[in-house]
Amino acid sequence: MSYEKLTKGEKGEKLFLLGNEAAVRGAFESGVKVSATYPGTPSSEIGNILSLTAKNANMYFEFSANEKTAMEIAATAAVSNLRSFTFMKHVGMNVASDSAMTTAYSGVNAGMVILVADDPSTFSSQNEQDTRNFARQSNLPVLEPSNPQEVKDMMVYAYNLSEEIGLPVIVRTTTRVSHMRGPVTLGDIPKSEEDIRDGEYWPRGHFDKNPSQYVPVPANALDMHTVLVNKIDSLEKFAFESELNKVYHFDNIGTPAKLYGKFGVISSSSAFNYAYDVINKDKLGIDILKLGLSYPVSEDLILDFVKDLDGIFIVEEVDPILEISVLAILGENGLDIPVYGKRNGTFPFVHEYSQDIVKESFNRILNYYEFEDNEDSPAIKELKDSIPNRQPTLCAGCPHRSSYYSIGKAAEELEIPESEMVFASDIGCYTLGISPPYNAADYLLSMGSSIGDGCGFSKSTNQYVCSFIGDSTFFHSGIAPLINAVHNNNKNLVVTILDNRITAMTGGQPNPGLPVDGVGDEAPAINIEKLVEAIGVKFIRTTNPHSIRKTIDIYKEALEYEGVSVVITQFPCTLIKGIKKRKPMSIQDNCTKCYKCVDELACPAISKIGDDVVIDSNMCFGCVACAQICPEKAIKAKKEDGE
Amino acid sequence: MSNGTYNIYICGVGGQGIIKTSVVIGEAAMAQGYDVAMSEIHGMSQRGGSVSTELRIGDYKSSIVENHKADMVLGFEPIEVVRGLNKANYDTKIVFNTIPIVPSTISQTGERYPSVENEIIPTLKQEYNNVHPLNGNQLAEDAGSILSLNMVLLGALTASDDFILSKNDIIKAMKNNLKPKFHEMNIKAIENGYNAVK
Numbered sequence: 001m002s003y004e005k006l007t008k009g010e011k012g013e014k015l016f017l018l019g020n021e022a023a024v025r026g027a028f029e030s031g032v033k034v035s036a037t038y039p040g041t042p043s044s045e046i047g048n049i050l051s052l053t054a055k056n057a058n059m060y061f062e063f064s065a066n067e068k069t070a071m072e073i074a075a076t077a078a079v080s081n082l083r084s085f086t087f088m089k090h091v092g093m094n095v096a097s098d099s100a101m102t103t104a105y106s107g108v109n110a111g112m113v114i115l116v117a118d119d120p121s122t123f124s125s126q127n128e129q130d131t132r133n134f135a136r137q138s139n140l141p142v143l144e145p146s147n148p149q150e151v152k153d154m155m156v157y158a159y160n161l162s163e164e165i166g167l168p169v170i171v172r173t174t175t176r177v178s179h180m181r182g183p184v185t186l187g188d189i190p191k192s193e194e195d196i197r198d199g200e201y202w203p204r205g206h207f208d209k210n211p212s213q214y215v216p217v218p219a220n221a222l223d224m225h226t227v228l229v230n231k232i233d234s235l236e237k238f239a240f241e242s243e244l245n246k247v248y249h250f251d252n253i254g255t256p257a258k259l260y261g262k263f264g265v266i267s268s269s270s271a272f273n274y275a276y277d278v279i280n281k282d283k284l285g286i287d288i289l290k291l292g293l294s295y296p297v298s299e300d301l302i303l304d305f306v307k308d309l310d311g312i313f314i315v316e317e318v319d320p321i322l323e324i325s326v327l328a329i330l331g332e333n334g335l336d337i338p339v340y341g342k343r344n345g346t347f348p349f350v351h352e353y354s355q356d357i358v359k360e361s362f363n364r365i366l367n368y369y370e371f372e373d374n375e376d377s378p379a380i381k382e383l384k385d386s387i388p389n390r391q392p393t394l395c396a397g398c399p400h401r402s403s404y405y406s407i408g409k410a411a412e413e414l415e416i417p418e419s420e421m422v423f424a425s426d427i428g429c430y431t432l433g434i435s436p437p438y439n440a441a442d443y444l445l446s447m448g449s450s451i452g453d454g455c456g457f458s459k460s461t462n463q464y465v466c467s468f469i470g471d472s473t474f475f476h477s478g479i480a481p482l483i484n485a486v487h488n489n490n491k492n493l494v495v496t497i498l499d500n501r502i503t504a505m506t507g508g509q510p511n512p513g514l515p516v517d518g519v520g521d522e523a524p525a526i527n528i529e530k531l532v533e534a535i536g537v538k539f540i541r542t543t544n545p546h547s548i549r550k551t552i553d554i555y556k557e558a559l560e561y562e563g564v565s566v567v568i569t570q571f572p573c574t575l576i577k578g579i580k581k582r583k584p585m586s587i588q589d590n591c592t593k594c595y596k597c598v599d600e601l602a603c604p605a606i607s608k609i610g611d612d613v614v615i616d617s618n619m620c621f622g623c624v625a626c627a628q629i630c631p632e633k634a635i636k637a638k639k640e641d642g643e
Numbered sequence: 644m645s646n647g648t649y650n651i652y653i654c655g656v657g658g659q660g661i662i663k664t665s666v667v668i669g670e671a672a673m674a675q676g677y678d679v680a681m682s683e684i685h686g687m688s689q690r691g692g693s694v695s696t697e698l699r700i701g702d703y704k705s706s707i708v709e710n711h712k713a714d715m716v717l718g719f720e721p722i723e724v725v726r727g728l729n730k731a732n733y734d735t736k737i738v739f740n741t742i743p744i745v746p747s748t749i750s751q752t753g754e755r756y757p758s759v760e761n762e763i764i765p766t767l768k769q770e771y772n773n774v775h776p777l778n779g780n781q782l783a784e785d786a787g788s789i790l791s792l793n794m795v796l797l798g799a800l801t802a803s804d805d806f807i808l809s810k811n812d813i814i815k816a817m818k819n820n821l822k823p824k825f826h827e828m829n830i831k832a833i834e835n836g837y838n839a840v841k
Binding site: 391 | 656665666669670673678679680681682683684690691692693702703704705706707709710711722723725726728745746747748749750751752754755756757762763766769770
């Protein structure tokens with residue numbers, strides 16, 4: 001689909017949209033003027049689409065250096081009377097949370113939405129985390145859409161709510177909502193009347209000073225906290241009446257559940273979809289209270305729903321958050337209704353749900369069906385066991401491969417045993433270095449952690465510590481720990497900044513190292529080498545990692561250097577749009593079948609077919625790494641026909 | 644399939660056009676007035692990983708197909724079909740391209756790619772009622788380009804008697820999604836796929 005429909009589609013038009021596309025349309029329908037993000041899957045597409053469409057919608061958009069900065073951009077826009085939007089993945093909220101917590105204190109004038117995409121079952125994340133915990137910690141309201149239509153509608157709702165109460169509103173999705181596609185009926189996009197400065201594409205607001213509201217020095221913060229608690233309290237009544245909280249009734253005549261008493265389900269987000277489908281299909285006759293505005297939880301609403309029930313199922317993914325709220329409400333009201341959720345083992349505590357999981361969980365209590373034995377036949381079992389895995393790998397021509405190969409060779413030539421090399425990895429494609437033959441990921445926490453972890457290993461062990469961080473991740477949160485490394489005199493710490501000129505893993509967004517900004521306009525590029533030099537690093541080398549011998553020698557020098565060394569391996573990602581492939585390589589007749597190229601590089605373009613080594617010329621990028629490591633010089637550029 | 648519902652599981656390897664295929668089906672269904680929910684797992688598709696989508700046409704809220712409840716498993720690659728068998732039951736229609744994409748890690752891990760002719764096809768035919776292997780790459784090239792592989796498989800899907808959308812519904816949705824200069828080739832590809840299974 002071309003994204004033109006997102007900016008130009010008329011009210012009433014029905015489009016087949018991804019949850020993330022619907023979020024963009026929701027922002028347009030809400031008249032958002034300022035938006036900022038740091039890319040993170042499952043929310044990445046929102047930024048990718050805005051980078052193409054924001055200008056046409058007269059909305060400022062940027063890829064910020066990190067989520068905390070993005071949060072600050074949105075917060076200040078919202079107190080300058082411009083509606084603002086920031087969005088991130090769940091772990092991005094960890095980074096942004098420091099400012100988010102206080103944004104709740106200072107509040108907003110124009111509406112502000114923080115969309116956070118959780119990732120149950122860690123499709124593309126380092127942990128499972130529940131953003132609804134942040135809502136409780138910060139006292140910010142939460143909306144939980146279950147499908148793309150709701151994503152769009154709840155965005156619009158969230159902006160009105162945000163202005164009504166003077167607080168940012170969190171819209172929490174999960175991967176299955178962000179990456180779900182469904183029909184979305186469009187609403188109106190308001191006509192913008194504001195003046196726009198020459199050469200710009202978004203209107204400006206005005207910030208009216210009021211330090212007692214916006215500056216949380218301790219004396220002010222005391223009052224601000226009281227104001228915040230009152231706001232969220234008043235919202236509880238609002239939640240009782242909100243059309244986002246709704247009971248789905250199912251006829252229970254002749255249903256199996258009737259035999260076991262009257263049950264109800266309380267649910268939200270993607271988990272609601274599974275509960276609905278199971279109850280609908282199996283005709284369980286159990287009503288569902290779906291919470292679209294799930295925080296604050298309306299006590300009256302819960303009491304009203306549970307009053308005649310013999311048991312309550314809580315169907316929610318990740319943490320038992322609604323469950324604890326419901327238990328507290330029941331406890332305070334002296335109600336002794338059993339609650340079946342995660343805490344008593346009815347539902348699994350971890351990973352995303354499915355209809356199968358929800359059905360099995362219902363059945364633990366209702367016993368309404370005999371467990372079906374769906375085990376595969378022996379022949380299918382055998383076939384399934386026989387197929388190879390298809391792990392994601394570094395692309396053909398990826399510069400990271402050469403960096404990993406070279407540092408491995410350097411250690412080998414210096415006779416440093418593998419056990420003495422500690423690889424502190426980071427968040428990005430280079431985490432794929434965990435696989436053989438590179439084995440170059442030993443420890444990983446979060447964005448930017450490779451350098452902080454490196455500092456720790458360098459103080460705690462006598463091992464050679466090698467931190468690997470990408471350019472975008474370095475800008476995001478690698479600079480402070482590098483300052484830490486230099487200032488605290490770390491020894492034997494080799495930091496590699498893998499500068500592939502893009503934020504690759506999330507789909508190729510620009511970062512501060514590039515001469516373009518988030519909407520493609522010219523922007524000053526930040527020079528990594530000068531930055532590192534200014535921090536006080538004495539050993540800095542920049543190399544094209546595909547120059548293998550040179551890179552090995554640099555790594556040998558770095559590994560023998562006593563203090564903090566920084567190696568910047570610079571070569572563009574092969575997925576950058578418009579990048580030109582070079583001449584593909586091919587295997588010559590003098591190949592002795594030593595398989596060094598196959599075994600040591602693990603390039604997807606090189607495979608062993610029968611006894612032969614074959615290079616797939618469609619896939620080969622022409623990085624020439626293999627040609628350099630071949631002991632027989634039996635890999636050369638492929639001759640074109642007639643050459 | 645019953646009561647105007649249809650569940651499709653589509654699987655293959657990044658770059659084969661799986662998401663586009665699914666969007667075409669979804670939009671075709673939407674145009675016919677059906678409710679549709681679709682799930683995309685993008686994964687690390689550009690880095691050689693598996694990609695799958697799930698489509699549920701009918702009165703569903705959730706976008707994922709229950710285990711063993713797919714009406715159709717549409718496979719772009721033989722071992723990805725095997726991986727997708729969790730969604731299939733004895734009567735599920737299994738339509739798939741027989742041309743392998745061998746995982747590049749196979750030389751490191753010492754794994755082996757099973758024979759499509761001698762292991763995968765016979766086992767599937769023996770265990771499932773409705774198995775339709777086809778040389779999708781060839782049919783796509785016959786239509787004009789390997790890039791039309793996804794349209795070949797779409798055509799094969801519409802050849803299924805119980806499928807609730809017609810070939811014309813699909814062609815209409817394809818036209819809305821792809822540039823006019825590719826329409827002719829893609830229609831040919833859809834026909835090739837259709838005829839291979841019909």
